[in-house]
Amino acid sequence: MSVTEYKCPCCGAGLKFSSEAQQMACEYCGTRFDVETVKQYNETLQSQEQPEMQWETYDTESGNGNWKEGEQESLRGYICPSCGGEIVGDATTAATKCPYCDNPAVMPNQLSGMFKPDYVIPFKKSKQDAQDAFRQNCKGKYLLPKFFLQQQRIESIQGIYVPFWLFDCDTDSNISYNATKVHTWSDSNYRYTKTDHFLINRAGGVDFEKVPVDGSTKMDDTYMEAIEPYRYEEMVDFETMYLSGYLADKYDVDADAGKPHANQRIRTSVEQLMRDTVKGYATVNVKNSNVRLKQGKVSYALLPVWILNTNYQGKLYTFAMNGQTGKFVGELPISWKRFWSLFAGFSVGFSAIASAIAWFLL
């Protein structure tokens, strides 16, 4: 006959039944538990040992849809001899500059292995909007080197359709948290701190729609996440005509490679959502999280991004704007001279004020 060994919730050692106390006791750490508590604790943990996060495969041979006749012929491929970036444009749009590394010479390239995207969100923001946003972004930045803005060729900002994998799924999750409540009180000699430990369990479901994962290694994931979210109401089925006047990036991260990232974002969201329902505790930490996906579906979309990669004093700075909503992000260079002189100025100024106040108070 096999005996189930119950683990101590406090230290993980095996628990034994103490006949005197009529409780389960841990010989290692000395903590005692009600039998019912231990049973529930172990049941909760066991319920979470299930497989999770399975996605339907995206058929990389053909994509979800196929090119219509003549469609692919209207596209032109380019390759950047400097960074190896592959871009695509329609026949009417000549690529003159690599949007990733700022290299002014791009070469025509045989277009192959590109699948027809399922969806596209057309550009809504113009080049002028992007340039204005860049200037606006530089405004009021005291740490910006003085001549940075003048030296930038912001007219070279480019509109590019970035490939994204969009992950749809329903989830069925079971998350447990370690939580504590803390009470303190004191008598004339001691201050007491009592910590109550709880195991919190939440199970439930939530559906996700089109969680985007950047499908291009050339595009920094951080930047692509930072310009999110896109409004999917304006997303339409892909037609090559939307490419006219813009470039498109050819994806080089396939759907499978994008899954771990999507999983991570979905898991974090579920943990946060469930966490929001855990109230009244001093600390709450995830102990186990089991997120099962149902009807995981992947689609492929081109989303609009205005991008400027620019060299400043030997370092590449990237700026990106959501081509639909106009959300602008980027990292501006920092003038350390300005940084330290501002720091010194503030320090001296505040010290003078604080010393004056101290002088009057004393």
Added chain:
Amino acid sequence: MKKRVMFVLMVLFLFVTAVPVGASAEYRERVVDRAGLLSESEEEELAEKIDDLIDNYNMDIVILTVGDYTQYTNGGMGAREFARSYYADNGYGFDEENSGMILMVSLIGRDWYMYIEGEANVAVNDYGSEYITDRMLEKLKDDKFAEGFSGYLDDLELFLKAYDKGKPYGDDHPVVTTAKMLKYFGIAIGASIVLALIIVLGMKSGMNTAKPRPAAREYVKQGSFVLTSQQDLYLYSNTTKTAIPKSSSSSSSGGGGRSSGSRGGGGRGGKF
């Protein structure tokens, strides 16, 4: 009836006139070292200090050491009463309120009392007597009597000076030592530097708006979130205790405390 009134008036007259006449007529020692705790030069030094203080602030200051004060009191008086009566009986004190103070130290029982009379209670109030004697007791505990008395007089001068300027020290106007002042300014400057650093670091972080999004909550289908079960299971508790640090005041170290006496005098005393 008339006789009785006359008698009372006579007694009062004698009492009122006798003491002040004696007080102004003879020179009184201000450092009375009956217990022999001080060398001659130490005694002189202290006496000089006291003379200076008396000249400047017009408050009487007496330091009295005895071997065992109970020998003088036939067991009936406490340290406070002994100090008070010594001060009164020997005609110490200036002005009509006999303003001044006496510090009595009795070696055998290691008792001490600082008795304060008249206007001196304004200069050296509860806050002052605690401040001055706490610092002195540190020295007396190590039998450093000359040092203790000298420090006592230095601290006393601080309080007399503040009183003289019309702003006596008290709970609402505490003594500011150089160390305390440095501490305050140190805190002010330190806090300023930290604040300046927070501001410039905030500006620096504002230079990079490309921040990753670890979650994907924007993509949750509206109204799709349902909880199918929730359970909050209490497991166990543990309790820790930490000792509360004791503040070291003279009352706990020597059983001292302030009391008001029959002649409106204040003071503080205890054991060292």
